[in-house]
Amino acid sequence: MSGFTDTSPDLETYWRSIILFGRNVASYKFALAKSLIELGAREQELIRLEELSEPFARHVCEHLKLNPKQSTAASSKFLDACRAFNTDEISKSDLIAQTTKLGFVNVIDAFHVVNQGEIPKRFFLDERKQNAGIRLTDDFFNMFEEGHAGDLGEEVEARWRLVETAWSLGLSRNLASIQHDEELSLLYAGPAERRVTVTSSRSALNGYQKGRCFYCFDRISVLEGDALLADVDHFFPHVLKAEMSDAHLDGVWNLVLACKDCNRGHDGKFAKLPNLRLLARLHTRNEFLIGSHHPLRETLMSQTGTNEAERKSFLQNQYDRARERLIHTWQPILRAEPVF
Numbered sequence: 001m002s003g004f005t006d007t008s009p010d011l012e013t014y015w016r017s018i019i020l021f022g023r024n025v026a027s028y029k030f031a032l033a034k035s036l037i038e039l040g041a042r043e044q045e046l047i048r049l050e051e052l053s054e055p056f057a058r059h060v061c062e063h064l065k066l067n068p069k070q071s072t073a074a075s076s077k078f079l080d081a082c083r084a085f086n087t088d089e090i091s092k093s094d095l096i097a098q099t100t101k102l103g104f105v106n107v108i109d110a111f112h113v114v115n116q117g118e119i120p121k122r123f124f125l126d127e128r129k130q131n132a133g134i135r136l137t138d139d140f141f142n143m144f145e146e147g148h149a150g151d152l153g154e155e156v157e158a159r160w161r162l163v164e165t166a167w168s169l170g171l172s173r174n175l176a177s178i179q180h181d182e183e184l185s186l187l188y189a190g191p192a193e194r195r196v197t198v199t200s201s202r203s204a205l206n207g208y209q210k211g212r213c214f215y216c217f218d219r220i221s222v223l224e225g226d227a228l229l230a231d232v233d234h235f236f237p238h239v240l241k242a243e244m245s246d247a248h249l250d251g252v253w254n255l256v257l258a259c260k261d262c263n264r265g266h267d268g269k270f271a272k273l274p275n276l277r278l279l280a281r282l283h284t285r286n287e288f289l290i291g292s293h294h295p296l297r298e299t300l301m302s303q304t305g306t307n308e309a310e311r312k313s314f315l316q317n318q319y320d321r322a323r324e325r326l327i328h329t330w331q332p333i334l335r336a337e338p339v340f
Helices: 011-021 028-040 049-066 077-086 092-102 138-143 149-169 201-209 260-264 276-291 296-304 308-326
Strands: 046-048 124-127 133-136 178-181 186-189 196-200 231-234 255-258
Touching: 011 028, 011 138, 011 149, 011 201, 028 049, 028 133, 028 138, 028 149, 046 049, 049 077, 049 092, 049 133, 049 149, 077 092, 149 186, 149 196, 149 201, 186 201, 196 201, 201 231, 201 255, 201 276, 231 260, 255 260, 276 296, 276 308, 296 308
Parallel strands: none
Antiparallel strands: 046 133, 124 133, 178 186, 186 196, 231 255
């Protein structure tokens, strides 16, 4: 997580640090995050465990139907209860009772822990002993005042899909392969003839850019139909693919999210090469990905280098090659303060 919260350490950044950089040994963190967003819309501070259990179990059950592996542990009584509900072996009331008893044993304690320490902001307080539940904080409600719950929810879902896909496919650290479908703006795993769709490219990348255009730092969205919907842009333009086929320009390392003005508006980037200063920004964004857990981490490292020196050298080499071909460079107009 190095550097991620150093610049613009706002509430959204701390939330994203949990989702992107917190430990992934089970999917419970994602189910809890989605449940908090859902229940938080009611503007109710105290949420008792029985109330929290319904959306929490529902999200886990839905994901189990798509991907049977939701934990790195060999067994889980809670996941067994969710599977039993999915096969009509237990009732919904039984599932809620089992979730209340078993589902929150570790996740409530661990939710705010990133890199073995608690982040300086809390989005809920543990009141299981006093009030049999949790209490949402002002920081939680303030985070959604500007109406970004949709984007943050999409990011949680995308991260969940990436992690569970890696578990399900048994992708090793050396073999992980996440690729991009440009036409559909989707990330998928495996070879084209046997590929498994994972999640939206926008939702997977947005958190690492803190919900901002890579070039001008204006607000962007990942929600279809939103006027601020981001473009998925190739930092090194697509026109270079034929001459730089060995560089994997469709790789995650070269994909950034951009507002429409920067990507294809008046005086936009189009097929131009961003200036050298922006190459350093690409490296920073990619290091956020490296600081995250598989599979995006392993995919990026396999494409650009196993250590930071190699990755810097890789980017500079690609830049030198691209400059010979494109000659001219492009620089955006900043529309907001830099956030990374």
